[in-house]
Amino acid sequence: MEFKLDKSDFSNLPTQYQTFCRNILQHIPEKQIFIDPVRTYAYSVDASLYHITPKVVVKVRNLQEVSVLIKEAKTQKLPITFRAAGTSLCGQALTDSILVVISEGWQDHLITNNGDKITLQPGIIGAEANLYLRPYSRKIGPDPASINYARIGGMAANNASGMCCGTADNSYKTVEDMKLVFADGSLLDTADAASRKSWAADANHKKMLQELTDLHDEIHSDNELKELIAHKFKIKNTTGYSLNAFVDYDDPFDILKHLLIGSEGTLALIVEITYRTVLDHKYKASALMFFPSMRDACLAVMKLYRPLVSAAELLDRISLKSVEDWPGVPSYIKTLPKNAAALLVEIRAENQAALTTQIAQVKEKLSSMTTLMPIEFTDVREEYERLWNIRAGIFPAVGGIREIGTTVIIEDIAFPKETLADAVMTLRECMNSHGYGDGIIYGHALDGNVHFVFTQAFNTKEDKERYKVFIEDICSFVVEKYTGSLKAEHGTGRNMAPFVEFEWGKKAYSIMTRLKKAFDPDNLLNPDVIITKNGNLFIENIKSMLPTNDIINKCIECGYCEVNCPSRNFTFTPRQRIATQREIARLKATKEDPALLKRFEKDYEFFGNETCAVDGLCQTTCPVSINTGNFTKYKRSLALTPRAKNTAAFISDHFAGVSSVVKLGLTGANIAHATVGTHAMEYITGKLRDISGGKMPRWTKWMPKSGSTPKTSRNNAAGPKVVYYPSCVTRMMGPAKNDDDQRQLGDVMISLLQKAGYDVILPENMDKYCCGMPFESEGQFETADRMSAQLEKLLLSCSNNGEYPILCDTSPCVYRMKKVMGEHLKIYDTVEFIHDFLLDKLALKKTDETVMVHVTCSARKMGLIEKFRTIAEACATKVVIPERVRCCGFAGDKGFSLPELNESALDHLNEEIPSGCTHGYSNSRTCEVGLAAKSGICYQSIAYLVDECASAR
Numbered sequence: 001m002e003f004k005l006d007k008s009d010f011s012n013l014p015t016q017y018q019t020f021c022r023n024i025l026q027h028i029p030e031k032q033i034f035i036d037p038v039r040t041y042a043y044s045v046d047a048s049l050y051h052i053t054p055k056v057v058v059k060v061r062n063l064q065e066v067s068v069l070i071k072e073a074k075t076q077k078l079p080i081t082f083r084a085a086g087t088s089l090c091g092q093a094l095t096d097s098i099l100v101v102i103s104e105g106w107q108d109h110l111i112t113n114n115g116d117k118i119t120l121q122p123g124i125i126g127a128e129a130n131l132y133l134r135p136y137s138r139k140i141g142p143d144p145a146s147i148n149y150a151r152i153g154g155m156a157a158n159n160a161s162g163m164c165c166g167t168a169d170n171s172y173k174t175v176e177d178m179k180l181v182f183a184d185g186s187l188l189d190t191a192d193a194a195s196r197k198s199w200a201a202d203a204n205h206k207k208m209l210q211e212l213t214d215l216h217d218e219i220h221s222d223n224e225l226k227e228l229i230a231h232k233f234k235i236k237n238t239t240g241y242s243l244n245a246f247v248d249y250d251d252p253f254d255i256l257k258h259l260l261i262g263s264e265g266t267l268a269l270i271v272e273i274t275y276r277t278v279l280d281h282k283y284k285a286s287a288l289m290f291f292p293s294m295r296d297a298c299l300a301v302m303k304l305y306r307p308l309v310s311a312a313e314l315l316d317r318i319s320l321k322s323v324e325d326w327p328g329v330p331s332y333i334k335t336l337p338k339n340a341a342a343l344l345v346e347i348r349a350e351n352q353a354a355l356t357t358q359i360a361q362v363k364e365k366l367s368s369m370t371t372l373m374p375i376e377f378t379d380v381r382e383e384y385e386r387l388w389n390i391r392a393g394i395f396p397a398v399g400g401i402r403e404i405g406t407t408v409i410i411e412d413i414a415f416p417k418e419t420l421a422d423a424v425m426t427l428r429e430c431m432n433s434h435g436y437g438d439g440i441i442y443g444h445a446l447d448g449n450v451h452f453v454f455t456q457a458f459n460t461k462e463d464k465e466r467y468k469v470f471i472e473d474i475c476s477f478v479v480e481k482y483t484g485s486l487k488a489e490h491g492t493g494r495n496m497a498p499f500v501e502f503e504w505g506k507k508a509y510s511i512m513t514r515l516k517k518a519f520d521p522d523n524l525l526n527p528d529v530i531i532t533k534n535g536n537l538f539i540e541n542i543k544s545m546l547p548t549n550d551i552i553n554k555c556i557e558c559g560y561c562e563v564n565c566p567s568r569n570f571t572f573t574p575r576q577r578i579a580t581q582r583e584i585a586r587l588k589a590t591k592e593d594p595a596l597l598k599r600f601e602k603d604y605e606f607f608g609n610e611t612c613a614v615d616g617l618c619q620t621t622c623p624v625s626i627n628t629g630n631f632t633k634y635k636r637s638l639a640l641t642p643r644a645k646n647t648a649a650f651i652s653d654h655f656a657g658v659s660s661v662v663k664l665g666l667t668g669a670n671i672a673h674a675t676v677g678t679h680a681m682e683y684i685t686g687k688l689r690d691i692s693g694g695k696m697p698r699w700t701k702w703m704p705k706s707g708s709t710p711k712t713s714r715n716n717a718a719g720p721k722v723v724y725y726p727s728c729v730t731r732m733m734g735p736a737k738n739d740d741d742q743r744q745l746g747d748v749m750i751s752l753l754q755k756a757g758y759d760v761i762l763p764e765n766m767d768k769y770c771c772g773m774p775f776e777s778e779g780q781f782e783t784a785d786r787m788s789a790q791l792e793k794l795l796l797s798c799s800n801n802g803e804y805p806i807l808c809d810t811s812p813c814v815y816r817m818k819k820v821m822g823e824h825l826k827i828y829d830t831v832e833f834i835h836d837f838l839l840d841k842l843a844l845k846k847t848d849e850t851v852m853v854h855v856t857c858s859a860r861k862m863g864l865i866e867k868f869r870t871i872a873e874a875c876a877t878k879v880v881i882p883e884r885v886r887c888c889g890f891a892g893d894k895g896f897s898l899p900e901l902n903e904s905a906l907d908h909l910n911e912e913i914p915s916g917c918t919h920g921y922s923n924s925r926t927c928e929v930g931l932a933a934k935s936g937i938c939y940q941s942i943a944y945l946v947d948e949c950a951s952a953r
Contacts, residue, residue, distance in 0.1 A: 016077070027065060058100050079095060080525065081265065086154075089412075106124070120272070126140065172244070181268060228664070237486040287375055294421075302420060305500050323390055332373075362449060412589050415485075428441060436470065444488075457517035468536075552581065565618055614629035617887050633777070702929050730810055750949045811831070811924050830941060843950065847948065851872060851920065852913060885912070893926065910934065
C-alpha cells in the first residue's frame, strides 16, 4: 500500500516507527493514523498535570485493528498506551511512543437478566450505560464525578469509583466477565469456556496462568502479606495492582479479570466488560449539615455507614467559600465562621416509608454532635439537586479563579475511617506548611477518601522542588502514620508510580513486578505507569499552561467539553483547540522553532478554525464555562480582510436582493433535479464539486427548493396577538423535492397559530432583515450587530414596543435574538411558543407512528429538550431523541461547503432510527437538510407535525 501521509512527517519518524506505520496501513485506514506534529500534540492532552507528545496516534475502531496494532508494536518493540476519553487525572493516558485511542466504534452494549447484567464496550460513556439501564431501575456500580464524560474503558482500567459506590459497588466488586487483548495480540473472553480453553492451550499463556497460581499460593502461605493485602483494601485503594484478587479468588481466570481492574492498560486491554448492576433507588433525600470545624465534621461522618446513608461528602470552609457567590447557593453559607465545615449526606431507599425511617436514624446517630444549624433533609428533587450542585462546583470553581498560568492539581488519598479526623487535620497542617494554605479539602468522607486541590505554576526549579517535597511529605504521613492509600480512586498513573513500593513494601511490590513481567515481558504496555524505576517521574513532563486568550485561559483541560463537540471525530475538540493554542503561545514566547510554529498556525486553520461549528455546546458541560466557539469567532474576526468586510457590508445593505439570488439558485437546482433525476444530479454536481476543489456546495436530493415570505396572515382580531417573524433561512429555503409536506413553513406556522385563535402580525418588508447570526458566526461582529439593531427596531414597532410576543421559527436565530434583543422584546422559538402557548389551545390527535426528534444545539442551550419531547409525545405514539447526537454540525451553511463536519457529527444518527420510521422533526431548516441527507428520511420543522395533528378547540 502506498504511504499517503505527509512524506516530511513520515521521514521525521525513527525507522522503527516508519516500519510500524507502513505495516499497520495494510489493515487500518490512513485517516485513523496521525503522525504530524499538530495532531499528535492535540491528542497528547489529558486531564492530568503532565504532557507528553506521542510519535504516532492511531484511532482503532474494532478488535481486528487492535490485534494487528498490538502485534506490530510487539514486532517492532515499540511501547503503546491506550486511552478512551482522556479524563484521567494522573497521567496514565500519555506516551512519547504510540497512543491508541479507543472511543468511536466501541459502543455496543447488551443488557441481560432483566437488567441485572450489562455488557459494555470501552467507548461507551458511563452515563450512557446508566441511561440504557434506566428502564430496569438499575445502574452500574461505579459513579465517578466524571461519569457524564469518562468512558467505560477508562473507568474499569482505573477502578474509578465515586460518591456512592464506595468499595462495595466499584468495578472490582461488580465485574462479571471481560474480553481482553494481551501484549501478544491474543484475545480472551472469560465468559466463554471455549475461549478460555483455546487461550490457555498456548504455551506462553500456560506460563501466565501458572504464574497467577504460584503468586496466589505464595500469598496464601504468607499470613503477614495476606493480612496486609486484606487490610489495604478495606478502604479505597487504587495504588498499584489489585492484589486483593489473589486473596478473594482461587481460579486463575477469576484472579485475572479482577487484576485487570485498575491495571491502567499495563497488563492487557479491556475491549468488553460485563457488570452486575445495582439498584437505582427512586426515593432520595439530602441534607447539607454544618459543623464548627473539620474535626467535628469528620467525627460526625465516623458515626455514619452504608446502607444507612449512600454518601457523605466532606466540604471544608475554603471549598464552600469558592462557590458561595454562585447562583442557587444558599446565602447563609457566607455567614459561616472561618473554621466551619460541612457534610453533604444523601439517603436512598426503595420506598417513602424506608426513607423517612432512615432520616430519623441519621438524626439520631448525629444527635450528640454540635451543629451550626439544625439538620434538615429534603426529598424535593430540585432542592437536593441544588445542594449536590454545590459539591459538583467545587473543583471547577478552583479552576475558574486560579491565577492564569497555574495548573490545577487534584490529589486523592484515603484513610481508615477511624483515623479520618486526625488524618484530615494532619493534611491541612501539611498543606499550610508547604505554602498551599489556600488549597481546598473535600471528598467522599464516608469512605475515608478525601481530595485536596491546589494550584501552582511550574516555571522554576524552586516551583518543582516545592511540589516534590510536598508530595513526598504527603506520602510519608499517609502511609507511615495512618496506613492509608496514596491513591483511592483516581488510579496510580505517573504521579504515584514512584511511590507504589513505598506504600506496599518490597514483598508486595515484587508481586506486582512479577505480574507485569508475566503479562508484558517486553514492557510495551503503558510503561512507567504503576511500575517504574524512575523516582522523579512525578515531577517530569509537567505541562505548560501559558496564557493565550482571556476567552480560553481558564481551561483546565479536563475534556468534559468533548462529548458535545460536532467535530470531535473529524478534526479537533474544544480541549484540543485550546491546548494547541497554548502550544502556539509557547512557541511564540520561546522562539525555539519558527518552522514548527508556522506549521502549527497553518494546520490550526483547518483543524481548529475552519471546522469549528461555533455552536457553543462545549460551554454547557465545561466546568469553567468556556465557549470555545466564541474564541473561534474572535479568531475569525482577526483574520477578516478588507474585502471580506466589504462583502459583508454589501450583503447587509442589499439583503433582499441577495436573498432573491439565493432563491433563484435553489429554484434552478430544483428544476435541474426535476429534469435529469436524482442519480444524474448527484453525479453531475459531485463531479463539479471535485473539479472546484470542494468550493462548490455539495448537492443532495434533500437540497431545499426556493422559500417564500408570507405576505398576509389570516387574522383573528379578537384573539391574542403575536408577531410572527420568519427567519431569513426560512424565507430563502423551502421544502425539498422529497419532503412529505410541500407547504412553506411560513404557511404552516400561520395555520397553526390560526387554529389556536391568534391574531398574527407579520412585519413589513421582512426580506430586508436578518438577525445577524450568519455574520456573527464568521466573526463579522460589526455587520451582525448592525443587522440585529435594524431588526430590533422593526420588531419593537410591530410588537407595540415589546407588548406582543415575537415568534421566530429557527432556533439559532432565536438564540441570537434573545441574546441581543431580549431586554426589550419577548422572543420565542417555535418549540417554546407551541409548548407554552398553543398546546392548551389545540385539540391534538396522535399520529400512529414513530418519529425522530433532533434538538438543535441552540435549542439545547435554551433548555428546550423536555419541551421538545413533550410536544412530540403529544403528537406521536413513539418519540426518539438520539442520546448520542447533539449538534448536527451543519453550522449555518457550512454543511453545504464542508459536509464532512455534518456527517461526522451525525455518526450515530442512523443506528438510532427505528425500523419503519420515516419522519424526523427539528426547528432549524439547515439542520433538517443535513439530518435528512445523513438519515435518508424526511426532516422538517416540528411545526409540521403539530399542525398535522392539531385542530382548533
